[in-house]
Amino acid sequence: MSKQMLILDTSCPQCAALLTEGSQILLNAFVHDTHQEGEMRLSALFGDYSVATELELPPGSVVEFRCPRCEASLTLPLACKLCGAPMTSLNLVKGGYVEFCCRRGCQGHALGGIGDIDHMMSLMNRMFETPYD
Ligand SMILES: [Zn+2]
Ligand SMILES: [Zn+2]
Numbered sequence: 576m577s578k579q580m581l582i583l584d585t586s587c588p589q590c591a592a593l594l595t596e597g598s599q600i601l602l603n604a605f606v607h608d609t610h611q612e613g614e615m616r617l618s619a620l621f622g623d624y625s626v627a628t629e630l631e632l633p634p635g636s637v638v639e640f641r642c643p644r645c646e647a648s649l650t651l652p653l654a655c656k657l658c659g660a661p662m663t664s665l666n667l668v669k670g671g672y673v674e675f676c677c678r679r680g681c682q683g684h685a686l687g688g689i690g691d692i693d694h695m696m697s698l699m700n701r702m703f704e705t706p707y708d
Pocket of ligand 1: 592
C-alpha cells in the first residue's frame with residue numbers, strides 16, 4: 576500500500592467547496608495564541624502532518640480553521656481526547672469525513688482522527704475503493 580500517494584480530497588461541510596489543491600488543503604486559519612489570521616496549507620497526504628503558512632505557529636498553539644470560500648468555522652463542538660483542544664472536521668469528496676485536533680504538535684493532529692485503527696482502516700478502504708478486512 577503506497578501511503579505516500581494517498582491524497583485526501585476534502586471539501587467544506589458547509590458549502591461543499593473543494594479545499595484540496597494539488598497535494599495541499601487550503602484553509603483560512605485564526606491562531607488563538609497570537610490573534611493572527613491568514614492562509615494555511617495542510618498537507619493533503621494521508622499521514623503527513625506538515626503545514627505551510629506565513630503565520631506564526633508556536634508549538635502548542637490552537638488554530639481555528641475556516642473555509643476560504645464561505646468562511647464557516649470548521650471547528651467541531653468536540654474536544655480532542657489527547658489535549659482537550661477543539662477538533663476540526665472536513666468532508667471527504669468520496670464520502671465520509673476526517674477529523675483532526677487543531678492544536679499544533681498534538682498527535683491528534685493526524686488527519687484521519689486520533690489513532691482509531693478501525694476508523695483509519697475503513698477510511699483507507701473507502702479511499703482505495705477496495706474492501707479489506
Ligand atoms: Zn465553505
Ligand atoms: Zn489534541
